Amino acid sequence: MAVQLELAVNLFMYGVALLAGLLVAEVSKRIRQSEIIGQILVGIILGPYVLGILRPNEIFEFISMLGMLTLLFIAGLETDVGVIIRSGKAAAILAVGGAVLTIIMTLPIAYLFTGSFAIAFYVGVALCATSIGITVRVFADFERLKSDEAQLIIVAAVLDDLLSVILLGLVIDLATAGTLTVQRVFKILSLTGAFFAAVLVFGVFFTKYIAPKVWMLRSRGAMLVFCFSLALLVSFIAAYVGLSPIVGAYFAGVILAETEIRNSVLTDVSPIAVVTVPIFLINIGMKISFVSPGKAVLMGVLFSVIAVLSKFLGGILTGMVQKQDKNSSYILGIGMVPRGEVLLIFADLGLTLHVIDNTWYTALVLVALVTTFLTPIFLKNLLLRGGKEDEQSNKNNIEGNSGKS
Amino acid sequence: MAVQLELAVNLFMYGVALLAGLLVAEVSKRIRQSEIIGQILVGIILGPYVLGILRPNEIFEFISMLGMLTLLFIAGLETDVGVIIRSGKAAAILAVGGAVLTIIMTLPIAYLFTGSFAIAFYVGVALCATSIGITVRVFADFERLKSDEAQLIIVAAVLDDLLSVILLGLVIDLATAGTLTVQRVFKILSLTGAFFAAVLVFGVFFTKYIAPKVWMLRSRGAMLVFCFSLALLVSFIAAYVGLSPIVGAYFAGVILAETEIRNSVLTDVSPIAVVTVPIFLINIGMKISFVSPGKAVLMGVLFSVIAVLSKFLGGILTGMVQKQDKNSSYILGIGMVPRGEVLLIFADLGLTLHVIDNTWYTALVLVALVTTFLTPIFLKNLLLRGGKEDEQSNKNNIEGNSGKS
Numbered sequence: 001m002a003v004q005l006e007l008a009v010n011l012f013m014y015g016v017a018l019l020a021g022l023l024v025a026e027v028s029k030r031i032r033q034s035e036i037i038g039q040i041l042v043g044i045i046l047g048p049y050v051l052g053i054l055r056p057n058e059i060f061e062f063i064s065m066l067g068m069l070t071l072l073f074i075a076g077l078e079t080d081v082g083v084i085i086r087s088g089k090a091a092a093i094l095a096v097g098g099a100v101l102t103i104i105m106t107l108p109i110a111y112l113f114t115g116s117f118a119i120a121f122y123v124g125v126a127l128c129a130t131s132i133g134i135t136v137r138v139f140a141d142f143e144r145l146k147s148d149e150a151q152l153i154i155v156a157a158v159l160d161d162l163l164s165v166i167l168l169g170l171v172i173d174l175a176t177a178g179t180l181t182v183q184r185v186f187k188i189l190s191l192t193g194a195f196f197a198a199v200l201v202f203g204v205f206f207t208k209y210i211a212p213k214v215w216m217l218r219s220r221g222a223m224l225v226f227c228f229s230l231a232l233l234v235s236f237i238a239a240y241v242g243l244s245p246i247v248g249a250y251f252a253g254v255i256l257a258e259t260e261i262r263n264s265v266l267t268d269v270s271p272i273a274v275v276t277v278p279i280f281l282i283n284i285g286m287k288i289s290f291v292s293p294g295k296a297v298l299m300g301v302l303f304s305v306i307a308v309l310s311k312f313l314g315g316i317l318t319g320m321v322q323k324q325d326k327n328s329s330y331i332l333g334i335g336m337v338p339r340g341e342v343l344l345i346f347a348d349l350g351l352t353l354h355v356i357d358n359t360w361y362t363a364l365v366l367v368a369l370v371t372t373f374l375t376p377i378f379l380k381n382l383l384l385r386g387g388k389e390d391e392q393s394n395k396n397n398i399e400g401n402s403g404k405s
Numbered sequence: 406m407a408v409q410l411e412l413a414v415n416l417f418m419y420g421v422a423l424l425a426g427l428l429v430a431e432v433s434k435r436i437r438q439s440e441i442i443g444q445i446l447v448g449i450i451l452g453p454y455v456l457g458i459l460r461p462n463e464i465f466e467f468i469s470m471l472g473m474l475t476l477l478f479i480a481g482l483e484t485d486v487g488v489i490i491r492s493g494k495a496a497a498i499l500a501v502g503g504a505v506l507t508i509i510m511t512l513p514i515a516y517l518f519t520g521s522f523a524i525a526f527y528v529g530v531a532l533c534a535t536s537i538g539i540t541v542r543v544f545a546d547f548e549r550l551k552s553d554e555a556q557l558i559i560v561a562a563v564l565d566d567l568l569s570v571i572l573l574g575l576v577i578d579l580a581t582a583g584t585l586t587v588q589r590v591f592k593i594l595s596l597t598g599a600f601f602a603a604v605l606v607f608g609v610f611f612t613k614y615i616a617p618k619v620w621m622l623r624s625r626g627a628m629l630v631f632c633f634s635l636a637l638l639v640s641f642i643a644a645y646v647g648l649s650p651i652v653g654a655y656f657a658g659v660i661l662a663e664t665e666i667r668n669s670v671l672t673d674v675s676p677i678a679v680v681t682v683p684i685f686l687i688n689i690g691m692k693i694s695f696v697s698p699g700k701a702v703l704m705g706v707l708f709s710v711i712a713v714l715s716k717f718l719g720g721i722l723t724g725m726v727q728k729q730d731k732n733s734s735y736i737l738g739i740g741m742v743p744r745g746e747v748l749l750i751f752a753d754l755g756l757t758l759h760v761i762d763n764t765w766y767t768a769l770v771l772v773a774l775v776t777t778f779l780t781p782i783f784l785k786n787l788l789l790r791g792g793k794e795d796e797q798s799n800k801n802n803i804e805g806n807s808g809k810s
Binding site for chain 1: 412413414415416417419421423424426427430431434435440463466470474622626627630631633635636637638640641644645650673674675677678679680683
């Protein structure tokens with residue numbers, strides 16, 4: 001049954017990964033640690049470079065992507081659009097501040113290594129994009145997904161992703177063609193603009209006219225099927241216009257968050273999250289290779305430091321402007337640190353287009369892994385230190401400030 | 406974002422398929438038809454041979470397989486082991502009767518077409534295996550999954566699958582090597598024997614010692630993750646020893662059906678079924694091609710008639726031996742008709758191993774499709790005619806007869 005067995009190997013990988021992830025989650029729960037690091041470790045240990053029980057393939061990648069999308073979809077469902085609007089200014093400072101600092105700090109050092117301004121710029125822009133999957137996961141772990149910090153970070157990461165995708169389109173042109181055409185700049189800007197306009201229009205239309213009808217569907221699980229396919233399709237559209245698909249999943253959640261079916265969808269989608277999200281984490285671990293040359297490791301460590309520092313300073317900057325307490329500023333800064341799968345996608349793209357070489361690729365992957373590893377550790381401590389009281393005072397701060405602006 | 410877009414196309418296909426499936430399900434519900442034919446039609450229309458919006462790929466195949474497994478897992482969870490034991494004799498008659506009739510009726514006609522006894526025998530055995538996915542889906546539609554007919558058909562299909570897999574291993578040896586070695590016969594028999602012994606031992610062990618502990622897990626969705634990975638792993642083991650993975654999923658469900666967590670698992674697994682089962686049906690439709698030569702179509706129609714007749718006569722035979730009413734006999738016979746994915750796997754295997762040629766392959770695929778199409782239509786009418794009253798009297802019949810044996 002060779003044909004059958006090929007597909008069946010994926011069942012084995014999926015089953016073993018879930019079971020190992022469950023074991024680690026149970027241990028983590030008992031020693032009061034986040035299961036994120038444990039599940040990434042499961043990926044490393046079972047992955048191709050240690051035990052070799054799991055190996056990356058298209059199907060595992062897809063389940064992992066579904067996990068990521070479900071996570072962001074839930075984050076969207078938990079979103080309070082009022083808070084987003086109120087925190088718009090703070091989010092913009094957090095996103096743009098962190099991104100500008102990242103590019104400024106990366107450019108000279110990357111230029112020293114490569115001697116090419118185009119490559120240095122590419123690396124700088126690649127390092128901007130925040131991968132909120134990990135951060136959201138930590139907040140969800142502490143049941144703080146609805147906290148203002150979490151909301152602010154998600155909004156900022158969306159802006160951030162948008163910003164880096166726009167810049168990336170431009171910087172690819174710069175690195176490959178040597179010049180930037182006005183047409184290309186126009187195309188990129190209009191596509192992303194069209195996406196957000198479309199989401200806005202569709203969101204209002206949906207809430208008013210479609211959502212009440214979804215209640216009336218009679219077939220089995222109709223509401224879940226409808227909402228889940230909405231999430232998939234908006235994710236696809238986001239990817240199609242050049243954004244990360246997780247931006248789409250998040251906005252699909254936001255659209256549904258304003259309807260009365262929100263709570264039912266949250267309940268129904270949870271079993272799907274439970275069997276896909278661990279795969280997202282394990283898949284990240286699986287990709288860590290221990291065979292990298294010295295230069296790549298040196299560059300990886302160096303740019304990891306830059307990546308952490310720049311976003312952390314961005315958080316402090318935001319805290320200063322918004323007059324927030326120190327702990328909240330730290331949370332904002334650290335929450336923006338992970339580069340995770342977004343940077344991995346960008347590194348992949350750069351390699352495919354011959355913009356960066358193998359050493360840069362390894363270095364960028366290392367940055368993604370280091371930032372992914374460090375974030376939960378730092379963020380966990382900050383969240384334990386913060387607690388409910390801070391969250392409350394912080395909420396008043398943001399709202400107070402936004403009111404004035 | 407070429408790299409990203411490649412994965413994202415699967416999001417599009419998945420989302421569109423679910424949405425179209427939902428639309429058809431809603432229409433079917435309103436016109437009181439089973440959604441099965443509708444969703445297969447969606448597969449044909451959106452598939453590569455008509456609109457070309459969906460095209461088969463590894464990921465779609467995997468989601469479809471998860472749907473099939475979840476369906477059989479639920480069927481297992483709904484199983485009453487007491488009924489299985491009581492209906493063992495009837496199921497054996499149904500399975501062996503149908504299989505023997507299929508081989509007897511296929512052999513001479515297949516021999517006429519091919520002139521090779523080995524190929525004719527291969528085709529006969531390939532046509533034995535019942536693909537219960539479709540049948541179970543119809544019973545589930547009418548909320549008759551717990552009826553004795555459904556239980557009997559599932560048990561018979563499992564026996565059937567077992568029988569055809571044992572014979573297929575032998576017939577492949579016959580067709581490729583020209584002879585059968587004692588070693589090969591021994592290996593096939595011992596592997597399948599070991600699987601069922603292992604399932605039995607593990608089942609008893611699990612119910613007594615592991616299941617009570619699963620209650621005590623604390624992490625998010627732990628019970629679902631545990632049970633779902635159990636289903637995946639038992640499915641893999643089934644595929645590994647050469648059985649169909651759906652046999653494994655079914656037995657994983659049966660093992661859990663005897664525990665007190667059964668109802669919670671049924672509730673939790675339902676959202677997963679809802680977003681995967683439509684893909685199983687649509688995927689079947691997607692594979693229907695309208696470009697097949699005349700000979701293949703002639704053979705396909707001819708062997709479809711044989712496939713329907715042989716299993717239908719098997720049902721009547723069982724009804725006669727078990728002294729059941731006519732409607733129940735018809736339900737049993739028709740319920741065993743679909744060859745679906747099991748025959749597709751066997752056709753694929755035969756082509757890969759050069760046991761059968763392209764014409765035979767197309768003919769066998771046609772039989773799988775025709776039987777899959779016809780079963781819901783006939784079965785639906787029989788189930789509507791039967792109703793609750795018959796089911797009750799039939800239940801008494803089976804139990805009464807089994808008690809005597």
